[in-house]
Amino acid sequence: MSKHAPILNLPNILTLIRVAAIPVLVAVFYLPFGWSDMLAAGLFLAAGLTDWLDGYLARKLGQTSPFGAFLDPVADKLIVAVALVVLVQVHATIWLSVPAMVIVCREITVSALREWMAELGQRARVAVSSVGKVKTVAQMGSITVLLALKPEHAADGDILMTPGLWIGYAALYLAMVLTLWSMMRYLRAAAPQFLAAGKGD
Template sequence: MNLPNKLTLLRVILIPFFLLFMYINIPFHYGIALMIFAAASITDALDGKIARKRNLVTNFGKFLDPLADKVLVIAALTVFVELEEVRMGAIPLIIITAREFMVSGLRLLAANSGIVVAAGIWGKLKTAFTMVAIVAILFWLFICYDFGFELPGAFRSFVDNIFVPVLVWISTILTVISGAVYLKGYWHLIDSDK
């Protein structure tokens, strides 16, 4: 197994540990979850670059890399919906998950037609912003709940009720835009007249 595939596999292995530390109530559990998520995000940035630079692109990597990304992000967002400490409803999660299913379906149809669907600029922007947003939310949990810093009420209310939801909704909007771009570009594959 080559290095990029090992990094992708490591990302998959880190997901249950991330979930464990999000739920287990031990000192600094949010900080540990933050470090695990950040490490997994770094492997996401590295594996593709290394694979392309060293010409190590494999079918295994093409399959597992996007799957690992999707599971990591959806796992984090699902936990956020459950946590009382994070003001996130289920609607962004549903939209983001639906887009991931749609793009995966388009990629499958494209592959059957011999077409490779590369990640576009909107997809990359969506992924990068979502990863940064999740890291920011995890950092906020780390500061507030692991350390228990006494922050001014107005500031804490602003972050909880405005800043965090805005991060989530920007990610959701970027997800919708990138999904629409994919759908427009590959609509011919699902044209009902064919």
């Protein structure tokens, strides 16, 4: 990485575009047209692909930067959180609310943990793991499917489940399980620092 690498390099521009796409995603999803669901899902999927692309370009072009390292995970968490809020409102069921709450709470917990570990100079202990990467794929895939398939409700208010919705829900619950698993791994990696801090008290 160049010591004087510009902040607005190509990877960071892609990340900023991902952030700017969030209000566009919400607006498109609520448009009163039959194609709005699919377009919103396409926007979310494109954002997920730019997440991979900006990381690849940053490494390939040697354009990693502290600003990019900060902005990239923030952009990911923002678009996922917003998409989950939208889905909870549309699906209005505990079966979607529970994994949404778990995923959002996990992201807050792990972000705080990483910040604390960074202050101790131990940030590498809670770096992104392979489990975290699989979790991200399951999370992005499930949200894409659920955005594309806005549910219909029966007369009693229950959601009329289709094969596509079953797939979306199953993938979201897989993401929730992997989310909890990866969080426990991060907490276990940070346990020695917790114990050391406790002895210091």
